[in-house]
Amino acid sequence: MKFAVILFPGSNCEVDCVHVIKEVLQEPVTTVWHKDTDLSEFDAVILPGGFSYGDYLRCGAIARFSPIMEAVIAHAKAGKPVLGICNGFQILTECGLLPGVLLRNRSLQFICEDRFIRVENNLTQFTHQYSKHQVLRIPIAHAEGNYYADPETIEKLESENRVVFRYCDEQGNLTEESNPNGAMNHIAGIINEAGNVLGMMPHPERLSEIILGGDDGLALFESMLKTWRDRI
Amino acid sequence: MKRIKTPWQEMGLSDQEYEKILSILKREPTLPELGMFSAMWSEHCSYKNSKPVLRLFPTTGKRVLQGPGENAGVIDIGDGQAIAFKVESHNHPSAIEPFQGAATGVGGIIRDVFTMGARPIACLNSLRFGNLEQARVRYLLNGVVDGIAAYGNCMGIPTVGGETWFNESYNGNPLVNAMCVGLIENGKIHKGIAKGVGNPVMAVGARTGRDGIHGATFASEELSEESENKRPAVQVGDPFMEKLLLEACLELMETDAVVGIQDMGAAGITSSSCEMAARGQSGIDYDVALVPQREQGMTPYEILLSESQERMLVVVEKGRESEVTQIFDKWGLEAAVIGHVTNDGYVTVREHGTIVAHIPASALTDDAPVYHKESRKPAYLSETEAFDPLSLAEPNNYSETLKSMMTSPNICSKEWVYRHYDHMVRTSTVIRPGSDAAVLRIKGTQKGLAMSLDCNSRYVYLNPREGGKIAVAEAARNVVCSGAEPMAITNCLNFGNPEKPEVFYTFREAVEGMAESCRALETPVTGGNVSFYNENQNGAVYPTPTVGMMGLLTDIDHATTLSLKQEADRLYLVGINTDELGASEYLSHMHGLNTGKTPKLNLEAEKSVQNLVLNGIRQGFVNAAHDCSEGGLAVALSEMAITGHLGIDVDLPDALRSDVLFFGEGQSRIVVSIPEEKRALWATFTATHQVPVQYLGTVSGEQIIIRQQGEIKIQVTCDELHRLWKEALPCTLSKH
Numbered sequence: 001m002k003f004a005v006i007l008f009p010g011s012n013c014e015v016d017c018v019h020v021i022k023e024v025l026q027e028p029v030t031t032v033w034h035k036d037t038d039l040s041e042f043d044a045v046i047l048p049g050g051f052s053y054g055d056y057l058r059c060g061a062i063a064r065f066s067p068i069m070e071a072v073i074a075h076a077k078a079g080k081p082v083l084g085i086c087n088g089f090q091i092l093t094e095c096g097l098l099p100g101v102l103l104r105n106r107s108l109q110f111i112c113e114d115r116f117i118r119v120e121n122n123l124t125q126f127t128h129q130y131s132k133h134q135v136l137r138i139p140i141a142h143a144e145g146n147y148y149a150d151p152e153t154i155e156k157l158e159s160e161n162r163v164v165f166r167y168c169d170e171q172g173n174l175t176e177e178s179n180p181n182g183a184m185n186h187i188a189g190i191i192n193e194a195g196n197v198l199g200m201m202p203h204p205e206r207l208s209e210i211i212l213g214g215d216d217g218l219a220l221f222e223s224m225l226k227t228w229r230d231r232i
Numbered sequence: 233m234k235r236i237k238t239p240w241q242e243m244g245l246s247d248q249e250y251e252k253i254l255s256i257l258k259r260e261p262t263l264p265e266l267g268m269f270s271a272m273w274s275e276h277c278s279y280k281n282s283k284p285v286l287r288l289f290p291t292t293g294k295r296v297l298q299g300p301g302e303n304a305g306v307i308d309i310g311d312g313q314a315i316a317f318k319v320e321s322h323n324h325p326s327a328i329e330p331f332q333g334a335a336t337g338v339g340g341i342i343r344d345v346f347t348m349g350a351r352p353i354a355c356l357n358s359l360r361f362g363n364l365e366q367a368r369v370r371y372l373l374n375g376v377v378d379g380i381a382a383y384g385n386c387m388g389i390p391t392v393g394g395e396t397w398f399n400e401s402y403n404g405n406p407l408v409n410a411m412c413v414g415l416i417e418n419g420k421i422h423k424g425i426a427k428g429v430g431n432p433v434m435a436v437g438a439r440t441g442r443d444g445i446h447g448a449t450f451a452s453e454e455l456s457e458e459s460e461n462k463r464p465a466v467q468v469g470d471p472f473m474e475k476l477l478l479e480a481c482l483e484l485m486e487t488d489a490v491v492g493i494q495d496m497g498a499a500g501i502t503s504s505s506c507e508m509a510a511r512g513q514s515g516i517d518y519d520v521a522l523v524p525q526r527e528q529g530m531t532p533y534e535i536l537l538s539e540s541q542e543r544m545l546v547v548v549e550k551g552r553e554s555e556v557t558q559i560f561d562k563w564g565l566e567a568a569v570i571g572h573v574t575n576d577g578y579v580t581v582r583e584h585g586t587i588v589a590h591i592p593a594s595a596l597t598d599d600a601p602v603y604h605k606e607s608r609k610p611a612y613l614s615e616t617e618a619f620d621p622l623s624l625a626e627p628n629n630y631s632e633t634l635k636s637m638m639t640s641p642n643i644c645s646k647e648w649v650y651r652h653y654d655h656m657v658r659t660s661t662v663i664r665p666g667s668d669a670a671v672l673r674i675k676g677t678q679k680g681l682a683m684s685l686d687c688n689s690r691y692v693y694l695n696p697r698e699g700g701k702i703a704v705a706e707a708a709r710n711v712v713c714s715g716a717e718p719m720a721i722t723n724c725l726n727f728g729n730p731e732k733p734e735v736f737y738t739f740r741e742a743v744e745g746m747a748e749s750c751r752a753l754e755t756p757v758t759g760g761n762v763s764f765y766n767e768n769q770n771g772a773v774y775p776t777p778t779v780g781m782m783g784l785l786t787d788i789d790h791a792t793t794l795s796l797k798q799e800a801d802r803l804y805l806v807g808i809n810t811d812e813l814g815a816s817e818y819l820s821h822m823h824g825l826n827t828g829k830t831p832k833l834n835l836e837a838e839k840s841v842q843n844l845v846l847n848g849i850r851q852g853f854v855n856a857a858h859d860c861s862e863g864g865l866a867v868a869l870s871e872m873a874i875t876g877h878l879g880i881d882v883d884l885p886d887a888l889r890s891d892v893l894f895f896g897e898g899q900s901r902i903v904v905s906i907p908e909e910k911r912a913l914w915a916t917f918t919a920t921h922q923v924p925v926q927y928l929g930t931v932s933g934e935q936i937i938i939r940q941q942g943e944i945k946i947q948v949t950c951d952e953l954h955r956l957w958k959e960a961l962p963c964t965l966s967k968h
Binding site for chain 2: 009011012013015016017020023047050051055073109110111112113139141143162174203205206208209211212226
């Protein structure tokens with residue numbers, strides 16, 4: 001499975017995504033510069049975390065104008081998988097592949113720590129290697145992760161089972177304290193209608209090896225790989 | 233009547249120094265020249281007051297590839313790999329403008345490391361503030377932490393460790409010491425050197441603006457009410473620009489077009505041009521009009537002394553300018569040829585061709601004035617040394633005392649601070665902030681790096697020499713507890729006004745003490761920074777020689793944290809309990825007394841303790857290890873218990889008074905946790921070392937129970953103590 005990891009000026013988690021795919025998943029991966037315009041040779045595209053263009057304006061607001069984004073959108077429209085992590089999720093909402101927006105954290109502070117999320121939908125191509133309502137320990141590292149959308153959109157996301165991950169406590173309960181940033185309905189990750197574009201604030205690539213303290217994130221990449229293998 | 237200052241006095245030069253300038257130039261200096269001398273002869277750039285003392289440090293060793301004098305030190309870690317690392321202060325700017333001051337401190341030290349050709353892999357910072365009850369101090373803490381987060385997070389370099397320490401002496405003078413660690417292929421080290429007559433000199437990165445003018449000079453004087461007016465001397469950081477600069481420079485250095493490269497840090501283009509020329513024994517001739525500028529109408533003086541951030545000066549092979557421009561263009565950055573290398577030994581500065589400064593490079597660098605300052609033992613020391621802690625009454629409830637100790641700002645959890653920092657990006661952080669040292673794996677190898685940055689400045693204040701010794705020894709102990717062999721240090725020497733003999737005494741003594749430990753522990757000094765004038769009308773900060781220690785794990789699986797891991801483990805003390813309670817956090821926190829004798833450090837004993845623990849870890853005996861530092865043995869045991877969410881039951885046989893035994897800070901002590909099944913092997917192992925090892929008790933239950941000679945003196949639940957410790961700092965910050 002050939003992965004592309006998009007490198008915007010200011011991206012900084014691209015090396016982490018490349019590491020997981022290459023060293024842990026042992027699949028081919030290429031870092032693609034944001035000025036490139038062709039993604040046709042790739043089976044999956046990852047928009048990594050970081051601070052594209054410094055994020056001095058709204059996060060992801062400038063990255064969506066990068067030349068590569070047309071190819072990313074075409075890749076998504078063709079039904080191939082797109083995964084946006086953290087800043088990548090923000091870019092996906094800015095370019096319209098996913099609804100809603102990521103606001104400043106409720107605390108107004110950058111937060112970096114392990115958090116628990118619950119797998120709400122394990123029938124997607126990104127999550128079928130998890131069980132339903134499985135609780136994962138996964139790091140977050142963001143200042144703007146407070147998911148917001150208008151009530152109709154939230155209603156639609158919920159009714160279509162498109163909220164893939166929700167912040168929770170260690171036991172899987174949706175307590176007030178377990179929501180790190182104030183996200184509506186504890187939303188940590190959502191998927192598009194077609195089920196091939198996933199955006200999430202937590203970083204699965206950061207806990208995919210035991211030496212780093214856990215590997216709850218790995219099954220997400222394994223899910224993508226298995227889906228691809230089953231199709232060919 | 234207020235005396236009118238001469239232009240050179242305004243710029244911080246003495247009459248005597250001005251005379252020296254006249255004799256070097258054999259004429260009156262131009263205004264730009266005067267500015268260049270002022271900046272380069274400031275303590276910040278020239279080390280004119282500290283140089284003779286810094287020579288006391290050992291700076292060579294089997295691993296040292298680059299010692300002091302370059303942008304960063306470099307040490308060999310084997311397999312063709314090396315580590316570039318350095319710490320630097322940004323105290324003065326942070327005192328005036330905490331967010332930008334701290335942010336640009338981080339930016340500056342990161343540039344120092346990637347200038348060497350190294351990929352930055354970690355940052356640490358040592359922060360010191362005054363009393364949190366003061367609104368201004370809380371403002372400074374918030375601003376500094378936000379500034380570090382804003383810069384480091386955006387750069388994608390994990391901030392993995394350091395310390396945050398509080399004491400009244402830092403009320404008006406916070407200390408912000410930032411350290412950066414980079415990984416480099418041995419043989420690909422780049423230096424700040426200009427050579428090859430005719431080679432082009434290029435200014436790359438951000439444009440030059442009017443920010444930070446005369447920052448180096450500002451950093452070389454005491455803070456006063458007028459300091460607020462010097463806010464324009466504080467630079468403004470742009471981490472996105474620096475991220476681009478980092479990637480562009482590393483890409484450029486992959487080509488062999490680069491002859492020399494240096495960051496434009498303190499004293500801006502002035503220092504980078506004359507230092508590069510001096511190192512190459514060459515010369516540089518450049519035109520300030522060719523320097524890309526952010527605003528119109530900048531004078532040569534302003535361009536020469538601007539400390540605008542995110543800029544580099546690069547000397548490249550003649551004819552390869554377009555390669556440089558291409559790479560920088562890809563990253564959306566400018567690269568302009570502003571001059572060329574000469575062989576006349578001069579830094580020649582022009583404006584549209586007309587010479588505005590013409591100074592021998594060596595006059596600004598190697599031949600800067602050197603002063604041997606007067607030194608006098610401060611009077612307070614005889615008073616503090618005479619203090620007898622046993623004259624104080626013993627607490628009547630040790631459980632309550634321990635609870636209070638765990639909420640001391642110097643002991644409580646610093647999670648509030650480090651959760652602002654991305655400490656996991658680059659997925660190499662194996663031991664995260666909060667343990668004795670941070671540990672990073674080196675991808676593609678089985679090796680790891682341990683690093684720590686700290687100093688107990690109360691020890692240095694109460695006994696400069698012993699305190700200096702301890703600063704190095706404790707840093708080494710921290711990396712040993714994490715499973716690493718100490719390799720080398722960088723240091724940041726933060727002191728008051730060196731023109732005061734008492735301040736200078738503490739400086740010299742501290743350096744001598746550090747040097748002694750560096751020699752004994754075989755951890756040479758590879759570089760660092762001196763920050764004087766950390767002083768205001770209320771006096772100087774505690775003498776604070778912050779030590780950044782690098783340690784090597786031969787096998788990343790040796791990485792060890794302080795947290796207890798499993799029930800029934802056996803706890804041992806390596807080292808011996810002493811009757812020293814002076815200079816302790818206990819006296820400071822419980823009695824408001826920063827006094828008494830600093831504990832003594834026996835370097836032979838220290839080495840033996842460290843050897844035993846490191847060998848023990850390498851042989852797989854040790855489940856957890858933690859050194860006894862602030863708060864002594866009771867606090868060390870408690871920290872191990874609460875971070876592992878496991879109780880302990882220990883019995884201390886010592887006949888010392890309980891407050892001394894529990895909270896005294898006698899040196900060279902490490903607590904280790906050994907699995908029950910390895911009990912016999914551990915006994916055999918320790919018997920082969922000439923080090924006192926004492927069985928304390930076991931990991932058990934959900935309470936922290938500490939007995940002395942069988943009698944329970946402390947009994948608290950792990951949960952309660954954990955909550956107090958974890959919530960202390962956020963509670964203090966939110967109650968106002």
